[in-house]
Every structure is written in C-alpha cells, then in structure tokens.
Amino acid sequence: MITRQNILRHELTGLDVRVEQAQNHSLNGITGLVVLETRNMIFIRTRVGIKKVAKKGVIFRFTLPSGKRVDVTGTVLVMAPEKRINMRIKR
DSSP: OOOTTTGGGSOOTTOEEEEEEESSGGGTTOEEEEEEEOSSEEEEEETTEEEEEESTTEEEEEEOTTSOEEEEEGGGGOSOHHHHHHSOOOO
16 A cells, blocks of 8 residues: 555556646646656656656655645656665665
C-alpha cells in the first residue's frame, strides 16, 4: 500500500499527478495520469495529449489510491525508477 512515508519506494505509473511548481512556468498546473517514468522525466497523460515533464526543479502533487495527496520534490526522484524502488531511505 502506498503511503506518504513510502511513496519514494513505489511505482508512480498509474497515479494521478499535478505539477504544483516548476522552474518552467508553462508546466505549472499540468494534471493527469503518470503513464511512464524514466530517470529524468515523468510522462503525464493530459486531456490534450502526453506531456513530458523533467523531474529536476519541479514539485509534484501525487494523489494516492486512498485519496490522500502527497507533495514530492522532483529532485529526490531523479534516478531510474527500478533503482529508486530498491534503495534504502534515510530517516
């Protein structure tokens, strides 16, 4: 089960997401479904198509299956998803 505490150790594909804040202001407010994640990018399916958003310099708001929302700084996501899922999180 995905929670606030363990979201970094889970797959992001399939989660609803919103770009809350980005260095590129034209990306602010993009909402949709995460369809693909690479080392540096998150691909979001929106009403008008798929948007590519760089992880670095962006704050994402993910909606968990439970309905709770979690803000994540994209910089902590910059790595291959399969490596991030297996990493140890420092507390």
